[in-house]
Amino acid sequence: MKASDLNVVLSSVVETVAEGICIVDEASLVQYANREMEKILGVSRADMTGHLISDITDELLDSDGLLIPRGQGASRLAMTRGRPVYDVEQSFRRPDGSVVNLSVNAAPLRGAGAAVTGAVLSIRDITDRLRAEAELRRSQERLTMLMSNAPIALVALDNSGCVTFCEGRALKAFGVKARDIIGGSVFDPKFAALEGMRALRNALRGDHGISRVHSTTLDIDLELRTQALEDEGGRVVGLIGVAVDVTDRTRAEAAAQESLEQLLVADRSRCQLIDRLVTAQEEERRRIAADMHDDSLQVMGAISLRMARVRARTNDARTREAMDDVQATIELAATRLRHLLFNLRPPMLDREGVAAALREYLEQLRDDTGVHYRLHDRLVLQLSVPQRTNLFRIAQEALVNVRKHATASRVDVTLESRWNGTLLSVRDDGQGFDPDRGRRPDSLGLLAMNERAEMMGGSCEIHSAEGEGTRVRVWLPDPAQVQTA
Numbered sequence: 001m002k003a004s005d006l007n008v009v010l011s012s013v014v015e016t017v018a019e020g021i022c023i024v025d026e027a028s029l030v031q032y033a034n035r036e037m038e039k040i041l042g043v044s045r046a047d048m049t050g051h052l053i054s055d056i057t058d059e060l061l062d063s064d065g066l067l068i069p070r071g072q073g074a075s076r077l078a079m080t081r082g083r084p085v086y087d088v089e090q091s092f093r094r095p096d097g098s099v100v101n102l103s104v105n106a107a108p109l110r111g112a113g114a115a116v117t118g119a120v121l122s123i124r125d126i127t128d129r130l131r132a133e134a135e136l137r138r139s140q141e142r143l144t145m146l147m148s149n150a151p152i153a154l155v156a157l158d159n160s161g162c163v164t165f166c167e168g169r170a171l172k173a174f175g176v177k178a179r180d181i182i183g184g185s186v187f188d189p190k191f192a193a194l195e196g197m198r199a200l201r202n203a204l205r206g207d208h209g210i211s212r213v214h215s216t217t218l219d220i221d222l223e224l225r226t227q228a229l230e231d232e233g234g235r236v237v238g239l240i241g242v243a244v245d246v247t248d249r250t251r252a253e254a255a256a257q258e259s260l261e262q263l264l265v266a267d268r269s270r271c272q273l274i275d276r277l278v279t280a281q282e283e284e285r286r287r288i289a290a291d292m293h294d295d296s297l298q299v300m301g302a303i304s305l306r307m308a309r310v311r312a313r314t315n316d317a318r319t320r321e322a323m324d325d326v327q328a329t330i331e332l333a334a335t336r337l338r339h340l341l342f343n344l345r346p347p348m349l350d351r352e353g354v355a356a357a358l359r360e361y362l363e364q365l366r367d368d369t370g371v372h373y374r375l376h377d378r379l380v381l382q383l384s385v386p387q388r389t390n391l392f393r394i395a396q397e398a399l400v401n402v403r404k405h406a407t408a409s410r411v412d413v414t415l416e417s418r419w420n421g422t423l424l425s426v427r428d429d430g431q432g433f434d435p436d437r438g439r440r441p442d443s444l445g446l447l448a449m450n451e452r453a454e455m456m457g458g459s460c461e462i463h464s465a466e467g468e469g470t471r472v473r474v475w476l477p478d479p480a481q482v483q484t485a
């Protein structure tokens with residue numbers, strides 16, 4: 001190739017490369033600049049040619065941000081040193097005011113006799129790279145700040161157990177400082193006693209997940225999560241562990257557990273107390289009922305008998321009529337007294353069971369109010385005395401409400417053995433009510449039903465809505481289940 005042809009090729013190459021190229025003479029005046037140079041500096045070749053680069057801007061700074069004196073740029077450096085200089089960082093303000101960061105290489109040009117006759121500069125725009133580097137630095141600083149303020153620690157290990165990264169405030173819980181362990185190994189005997197290190201050793205053997213670590217020396221609880229660290233090809237190259245100081249949380253959990261236990265104890269004593277009260281009350285009622293039965297009813301029976309005898313002795317019709325009246329009144333009083341005694345303690349509750357006692361009670365209700373009843377007795381389980389008593393009292397309470405509030409025409413009472421226990425249901429077709437509406441302070445019936453059910457380890461639900469009747473459902477567990485529970 002001829003020299004002139006080579007020149008043509010070279011100049012077209014220089015025009016197309018993605019780097020700014022310019023040639024300056026001995027006095028650093030621009031002799032030639034390629035298209036990319038125009039683009040980077042935002043200055044046309046015509047405006048550059050014959051000028052110092054420092055003359056075409058009002059701000060050419062070095063990497064420390066200091067103004068570069070006129071004619072003392074990278075080309076001057078290369079020329080005075082007589083050899084190339086590389087990666088000189090400068091910043092240049094374009095005529096439009098924007099600033100571009102440059103990386104400049106400069107090499108001296110030599111003429112005949114090896115004298116330096118100028119320099120060639122190649123320039124890259126590194127604004128984006130510097131911005132990205134600055135952003136990376138900032139985010140690293142943020143991460144470090146976060147790590148050193150949050151109660152966590154981040155540790156990275158390679159496959160041999162060597163600590164490659166370690167940062168965070170919770171490190172003190174490991175009993176170590178970052179600088180002491182980076183580059184060290186978790187298998188180092190001097191770390192043998194540190195609980196956190198032991199967890200990391202286990203994780204390195206593949207035992208990943210979450211573990212709680214308690215540091216006895218510092219009385220601190222840590223939660224350590226580990227995860228395998230993989231390279232781009234998916235090969236395990238180590239592990240990463242995040243430790244969180246959970247001391248406050250574990251303490252709060254322990255306190256909550258303790259209060260829960262105290263509550264349970266308190267609740268058990270409350271149930272025992274109610275149980276004792278109810279038993280004592282039932283005993284008392286049984287005794288009063290028995291006394292009244294023996295005493296008052298016998299007296300009434302005796303009066304009635306004597307009256308009959310006296311009546312037989314008189315023939316006076318008006319006296320007989322008056323005595324019949326008295327006789328009827330005594331019988332009414334005896335019936336009322338029997339009802340009272342029944343309510344105090346139905347004798348068949350102990351002898352025949354809860355269904356028989358309820359049947360008697362429902363008969364009375366029908367006779368007094370005209371409310372029809374149906375009683376379904378599907379009990380299979382044998383009930384204990386306290387269960388019978390409580391079931392009867394709950395049903396009684398519900399039936400008193402039917403009598404007092406429901407204006408019902410019928411009531412269905414069901415007793416059945418279900419879900420390892422006994423289910424009682426009392427359902428009326430009356431006017432219903434809204435159970436969510438505030439309770440009157442003197443309304444204790446529904447509350448008492450609930451208390452009784454809970455005391456027996458069971459539950460009580462009330463379903464009602466205005467115009468739709470009311471259903472009370474009570475479930476008491478089989479006593480055998482309660483004891484084993």
Ligand SMILES: Nc1ncnc2c1ncn2[C@@H]1O[C@H](COP(=O)(O)OP(=O)(O)O)[C@@H](O)[C@H]1O
Binds near residue numbers: 402406432444445447
């Ligand atoms: N079967 C029912 N039908 C209609 N309303 C009822 C029924 N049971 C309870 N209630 C309503 O619930 C309220 C609370 O009942 P309760 O706690 O037994 O107290 P009390 O019977 O002393 O009013 C009653 O005042 C009544 O308004």
Ligand SMILES: [Mg+2]
Binds near residue numbers: 400401444446
């Ligand atoms: Mg009531």
